[in-house]
Amino acid sequence: MLWLEVVAAEKVTWTADELARRRFVEELYHREAPSLVRLARIFTDDRAGAEDIVQEAFIRMYHASDRVRDRSKSVSYLRSIVLNLARDHNRRGLMSLRHQDALADRRVPEQPDEHVARTESQAEVLDALATLSPRQRDCLVLRFYMELSEREIAETLAISPNSVKTHCRRGIEALAETLGVPK
Numbered sequence: 001m002l003w004l005e006v007v008a009a010e011k012v013t014w015t016a017d018e019l020a021r022r023r024f025v026e027e028l029y030h031r032e033a034p035s036l037v038r039l040a041r042i043f044t045d046d047r048a049g050a051e052d053i054v055q056e057a058f059i060r061m062y063h064a065s066d067r068v069r070d071r072s073k074s075v076s077y078l079r080s081i082v083l084n085l086a087r088d089h090n091r092r093g094l095m096s097l098r099h100q101d102a103l104a105d106r107r108v109p110e111q112p113d114e115h116v117a118r119t120e121s122q123a124e125v126l127d128a129l130a131t132l133s134p135r136q137r138d139c140l141v142l143r144f145y146m147e148l149s150e151r152e153i154a155e156t157l158a159i160s161p162n163s164v165k166t167h168c169r170r171g172i173e174a175l176a177e178t179l180g181v182p183k
Contacts, residue, residue: 036054040053057078129175133167135159138157138172
């Protein structure tokens with residue numbers, strides 16, 4: 001049920017500003033959620049967890065939407081929230097795995113467009129990415145998987161475009177070394 005249907009059913013009155021903020025976030029959700037889920041999947045390897053991360057990111061976006069001055073930067077803001085939440089998710093997940101005896105495979109089946117690691121070489125690259133520093137990994141994933149420009153990555157990570165270039169270069173060098181790619 002969409003939030004508009006809930007509002008109508010509960011006869012809740014919203015100010016014009018609240019309605020505008022909700023519409024703005026809802027439009028962003030419909031436009032950006034699929035790519036943000038794919039981004040979260042790279043870091044979490046858990047579809048349900050990735051979807052939860054994206055939903056939480058949009059909730060946070062909504063709560064901060066009254067403070068957003070430049071709406072064109074909203075997608076960058078969402079990406080940075082997703083990256084931070086994915087890191088937190090992984091930290092919590094690793095802790096909880098230490099305290100459980102055995103886990104049944106509870107993952108949601110992948111959709112056809114979500115085959116993140118299908119081949120052995122793709123799995124190798126994902127494993128090698130995990131060895132990089134968080135900043136290098138973020139820059140490379142945003143650059144080559146999300147196909148963002150250096151400027152968009154800089155906005156997402158709140159760093160300079162030159163730092164993006166440096167992290168990408170160092171990350172590629174580290175990946176080449178880890179994967180045994182000759183120079």
